[in-house]
Amino acid sequence: MSDxxxxxxxxxxxxxxxxxxxxxxxxxxxxxxxxxxxxxxxxGVTVTVTRAENTGVVLNGTPTExxxxxxxxxxxxxxxxxxxxxxxPLGAGFGVSGATALAAAxxxxxxxxxxxxxxELVQVAHVADAEAGTGLGDVVAQARGGLPVRVEPGAPPHxxxxxxxxSGRIEYVSFGxxxxxxxxxxxxxxLSAAGADALAAxxxxxxxxxxxxxxxxxxxxxxxxxxxxxDAIAAVQAAGGEAAMAMLGRTVFALGTGLSDAGYDAASxxxxxxxxSLR
Amino acid sequence: MSDxxxxxxxxxxxxxxxxxxxxxxxxxxxxxxxxxxxxxxxxGVTVTVTRAENTGVVLNGTPTExxxxxxxxxxxxxxxxxxxxxxxPLGAGFGVSGATALAAAxxxxxxxxxxxxxxELVQVAHVADAEAGTGLGDVVAQARGGLPVRVEPGAPPHxxxxxxxxSGRIEYVSFGxxxxxxxxxxxxxxLSAAGADALAAxxxxxxxxxxxxxxxxxxxxxxxxxxxxxDAIAAVQAAGGEAAMAMLGRTVFALGTGLSDAGYDAASxxxxxxxxSLR
Numbered sequence: 001m002s003d004x005x006x007x008x009x010x011x012x013x014x015x016x017x018x019x020x021x022x023x024x025x026x027x028x029x030x031x032x033x034x035x036x037x038x039x040x041x042x043x044g045v046t047v048t049v050t051r052a053e054n055t056g057v058v059l060n061g062t063p064t065e066x067x068x069x070x071x072x073x074x075x076x077x078x079x080x081x082x083x084x085x086x087x088x089p090l091g092a093g094f095g096v097s098g099a100t101a102l103a104a105a106x107x108x109x110x111x112x113x114x115x116x117x118x119x120e121l122v123q124v125a126h127v128a129d130a131e132a133g134t135g136l137g138d139v140v141a142q143a144r145g146g147l148p149v150r151v152e153p154g155a156p157p158h159x160x161x162x163x164x165x166x167s168g169r170i171e172y173v174s175f176g177x178x179x180x181x182x183x184x185x186x187x188x189x190x191l192s193a194a195g196a197d198a199l200a201a202x203x204x205x206x207x208x209x210x211x212x213x214x215x216x217x218x219x220x221x222x223x224x225x226x227x228x229x230x231d232a233i234a235a236v237q238a239a240g241g242e243a244a245m246a247m248l249g250r251t252v253f254a255l256g257t258g259l260s261d262a263g264y265d266a267a268s269x270x271x272x273x274x275x276x277s278l279r
Numbered sequence: 280m281s282d283x284x285x286x287x288x289x290x291x292x293x294x295x296x297x298x299x300x301x302x303x304x305x306x307x308x309x310x311x312x313x314x315x316x317x318x319x320x321x322x323g324v325t326v327t328v329t330r331a332e333n334t335g336v337v338l339n340g341t342p343t344e345x346x347x348x349x350x351x352x353x354x355x356x357x358x359x360x361x362x363x364x365x366x367x368p369l370g371a372g373f374g375v376s377g378a379t380a381l382a383a384a385x386x387x388x389x390x391x392x393x394x395x396x397x398x399e400l401v402q403v404a405h406v407a408d409a410e411a412g413t414g415l416g417d418v419v420a421q422a423r424g425g426l427p428v429r430v431e432p433g434a435p436p437h438x439x440x441x442x443x444x445x446s447g448r449i450e451y452v453s454f455g456x457x458x459x460x461x462x463x464x465x466x467x468x469x470l471s472a473a474g475a476d477a478l479a480a481x482x483x484x485x486x487x488x489x490x491x492x493x494x495x496x497x498x499x500x501x502x503x504x505x506x507x508x509x510d511a512i513a514a515v516q517a518a519g520g521e522a523a524m525a526m527l528g529r530t531v532f533a534l535g536t537g538l539s540d541a542g543y544d545a546a547s548x549x550x551x552x553x554x555x556s557l558r
Contacts, residue, residue, distance in 0.1 A: 106444055145554075164395035166557065206396035274554070275424075
C-alpha cells in the first residue's frame with residue numbers, strides 16, 4: 001500500500017539449512033551466490049519506506065547502518081527513510097539483512113515509481129546483500145517462500161529454484177551470531193563439498209525429513225556446531241523431534257513443537273508460503 | 280497437514296488478463312502452454328485427498344468429473360477420493376481446473392509419499408490441465424502467486440516467470456462461461472499477436488495500471504468482449520476505477536472496490552501473495 005509518500009512491504013525470514021558457495025559462470029554478483037536449501041518463516045521483516053532527503057535506516061526503533069539496504073536505495077537512485085520492524089534475532093542466521101533489503105526494494109519501487117518488475121527488484125536486493133557480505137542466497141529464497149531449494153545460484157533469470165512441499169509450525173532458539181563474512185570469506189572448499197552432497201541428497205528425496213537430516217549432516221561436516229547448538233539438536237531428537245542448525249548463526253530450528261517439547265523456551269512461527277510482497 | 284490417510288492443500292484462483300498460445304520449442308506439453316499475465320486470488324480451491332480404492336472427485340458437494348485431477352492422480356499412479364471446495368464460479372475464467380489439479384497434486388504427494396519436489400508437482404498438474412484442454416498457464420501462475428507474468432511458456436524448469444509488484448483487494452463479477460477449448464482450439468494467430476503486444480507493453484512498464492490497461496486492449500483486439508462485459512468495464516471506469524476481462528470467461532475483475540463503486544454486486548478477495556501449498 002502506498003500513499004505516494006510511503007509504502008510498506010514484508011519479507012519472510014529465512015534459515016538456510018545447508019549451502020555451497022558458488023560464484024557462478026561469471027563474476028557478476030547477479031548470477032552468483034549459493035546453492036542450498038532453507039525455510040522461509042512467517043516471522044520476517046516489515047519495512048516502511050518514506051521519501052526523505054537523506055537515507056537513514058531505523059531497525060526496531062534504533063538507527064542502524066544496514067549496508068544491503070543502502071545498496072538497494074543507491075541502485076534504485078533514491079534517498080529515503082527506511083523503518084524496519086522484526087521479531088527475529090539479528091546476525092543469527094535468519095536472513096534479516098536480505099529480508100530488509102528485499103522489502104525495502106519493493107516498497108521503494110512503489111513510492112518512487114521506479115517501474116521495476118519483481119525479478120528486477122530481487123536482482124537489486126540479491127546483489128546488494130552479496131556485495132555487503134551479509135548473504136548469498138537469502139534474497140532469492142525470501143522472494144519465493146516455502147521451503148526453497150536453490151538449485152542454481154543467482155537472482156532470476158540466472159538462478160534456478162525448486163521447493164520441498166512443506167507446511168506447519170517452526171520453532172527456533174538462538175545462542176548468538178556467527179559472522180557470515182568470516183565463514184564465507186575464508187576457505188570454503190570443504191564446506192561447499194558438504195553442501196553439494198546435501199543438495200544431491202535432498203533433490204533425490206525432496207521431503208522435509210531429508211531436508212532436516214541433510215542440514216544436520218552439513219553442519220557437522222562443516223565444523224560449525226558448538227556445544228550449545230549440539231545439545232539443543234540432541235535434546236530435540238531425544239524428545240522425538242527433528243532439528244538442525246541455521247546457517248549462519250548459533251541458532252537451532254525445529255519442526256513443529258520440537259524445541260518446546262525438549263524444554264527450550266523457543267520462539268515459534270510457521271513456514272511462510274509466499275515470498276516478499278507489498279503490504 | 281497429513282495423517283497418512285488424507286492431506287489438505289490450497290491453490291489460489293487465477294484470472295488471466297491476456298495471453299498468447301505457445302506450443303514451445305518442442306511438442307512436449309511440459310514445455311509449452313502460454314505466455315501472458317494474470318492475478319492470483321485469495322479465493323481459491325481447498326482440496327482434500329484421501330486414500331480410496333477408486334478415484335472420484337466431489338466439487339462443492341457434487342460428484343464431478345474433472346479431467347485435470349484424474350490426469351494428476353493417474354500420473355502419480357494413485358487412486359483417491361478428492362474433495363474440493365471453492366467459492367469461485369466454474370468455467371468462468373478463474374482457473375478452477377488448474378487450481379484443483381495443483382492442490383490435488385500437492386495433497387496426493389503428501390498422502391502417498393510420492394517424493395516429488397514442488398517443481399515436479401507443478402509439471403504434473405500443468406500437463407494434466409493442458410491435456411484436459413482446460414488451461415495453458417493457470418497452473419504455473421497458481422504455483423507462484425501474486426501478479427504472475429508468464430515470460431516463457433511451460434512448467435519449471437522450462438518456463439520463465441516474472442511478477443508485477445502488487446497488493447490489495449480484487450473484485451469480480453461473472454456473467455457466465457466461455458469454453459477454453461473452443462477459443463484456444465480454434466484459430467489463435469490474431470489472439471496470440473494481441474497477447475504478444477500486451478506482454479511487451481507490460482514488460483516495458485510492469486505496473487498494475489499497465490496490466491489492467493493491456494488486458495483491456497487484449498480483450499477488445501481478441502473480439503471476446505460481449506455487451507455485459509463491456510458495460511461492466513465501462514461502468515467501473517466511469518466511476519474512476521480500473522477493470523478488465525478474465526480469460527476465458529464472461530467475467531470482469533476490478534482493482535480495489537471498482538465494481539462495487541460502480542453499483543455491481545461483486546464478490547471480493549485479495550491478491551494472493553503465495554502460491555499453492557499444503558495446509
